[in-house]
Amino acid sequence: MGVVIPLRGSAGIFGPSCEAVTETALARINAEGGLLGRRVRPVVIDGGRPASEVAADVGALVGAGRIHAVTGWHISRVRQHLVPVVGGHVPYVYTSLYEGGESATGVFCSGETPPDQVAPAMRWMRDEQGARDLFVVGDDYVWPRSTARSCRGYAHDLGMRVVGEAFVELGTEDFDGVLERVRASGADTVLMLLVGQDAVAFNRAFAEADLQSRVRRLTPLMEENMLLGSGADSTEDLFVAAAYFRSLPTESALELSGAYAAMHGPEAPPLNNMAESCYEGLMALEALVRRAGTARPERLSRVADSVGYDGPRGPMRLRSGHIHQRVYMARADGLGFEILARL
Incomplete structure (x- = not known):
């Protein structure tokens, strides 16, 4: 699993949390039998570098058969470079909030628009x-x-x-x-x-x-x-x-918080929206692959509109390559967030 997350630059602040929650997600997936009968191993790729460098590295890994899917939080500039080298070859679940409009075969967007x-x-x-x-x-x-x-x-x-x-x-x-x-x-x-x-x-x-x-x-x-x-x-x-705050009281959110704390301990990087999006991306890919019985991008695109699952954000449903989800309004309260309303 190619996991593209920023380890440097303006977004590098998110990297440790994204990497830690990816380990939590894959531990759960592997405990349930992995995907298509195989254990899933992360290959972390630094998405904080220039987008062309990231795309070149991911393209080489895909071409060599070293990664069989791509996911992770990274900015849209990186996504725009990744789609041409990944789309149609391996599934790609883009987890960040973004501007909308992506429609390539085998590319799925699990973030807010x-x-x-x-x-x-x-x-x-x-x-x-x-x-x-x-x-x-x-x-x-x-x-x-x-x-x-x-x-x-x-x-x-x-x-x-x-x-x-x-x-x-x-x-x-x-x-x-x-x-x-x-x-x-x-x-x-x-x-x-x-x-x-x-x-x-x-x-x-x-x-x-x-x-x-x-x-x-x-x-x-x-x-x-x-x-x-x-x-x-x-x-x-x-x-x-x-769509996600650490204080969100859904059953799946509480389960994720417990699993994350149990794996990484009290000194773990904060569980946050960007990290949780990586968890959602892996849940979406898991649901797609289990529904299709394959990781072939064109087959995943054909079955996508029949795929849904219950994640930390609540009920998630794929439509036209995008996940429709609840969104909340919160106010900063010290070092956390007070959820005020569901939008």
Whole structure:
């Protein structure tokens, strides 16, 4: 199993948790007989490198028959490079939230997409927090850019306004200029589309600029490692929309938390949304392979619309290569999240 997860760069903060939860998932799968009568072994590939390098390595592993499926959390730029070298050869379950639109044969997306995550979150912020004027701050690649375009349409439909946008290179640490633009725009809410360490740096700068007492933040990408890095004093009025939080009380979520703690102990990397997405990706692949009786991508695509399972996020159902799932709104509360509503 090729597991593409970031071990460096802005998203490297997620790597240890993703790797640890993958071990937990595969231990369960192997205890239940593996897949197609074979034990499953992870081959971890660093998805934090340039996308072309990641794709070259994965393509070589697929071509040599050393990996028989690909999954993992990584940014959309990496996914766009992987699909041409993987699609149609081995199944690929992409686990990250993303901008939507992927339709290649044998490629399945188990993460949240803007219509099911960002659009209802904006509506909730309008209705429950009085948000009206949004300023978008994102990293400069396909997911934030495409999501921002969608948000302009959502804002129009909701009677809201996008009053400004700023996109920064991955790895940005200096947000002074962006924050001046936020202040000058008169926005009451910042929509953050920043990855990992970039969001940590932004949260710290946001608090230091004394903006958090007057401007809310909404993001679809925030987890416990990022809260810890930001510090509790930098996350006032920070709202997060996601399909999984560690505090989610579903039966499967509690089972995962117990299995994760039993395997990795109290010093384990925090179990979080990005890591749990890797667990969901493996559950989705397991369900697909068991339903089809094969790992052939074209056969998996044919049976996909009849596949569903109960995961830590709740009932999951595949439709047109994407998993439809519940999404929740939460507020940062110290180093954790208080779930406020199901969207």
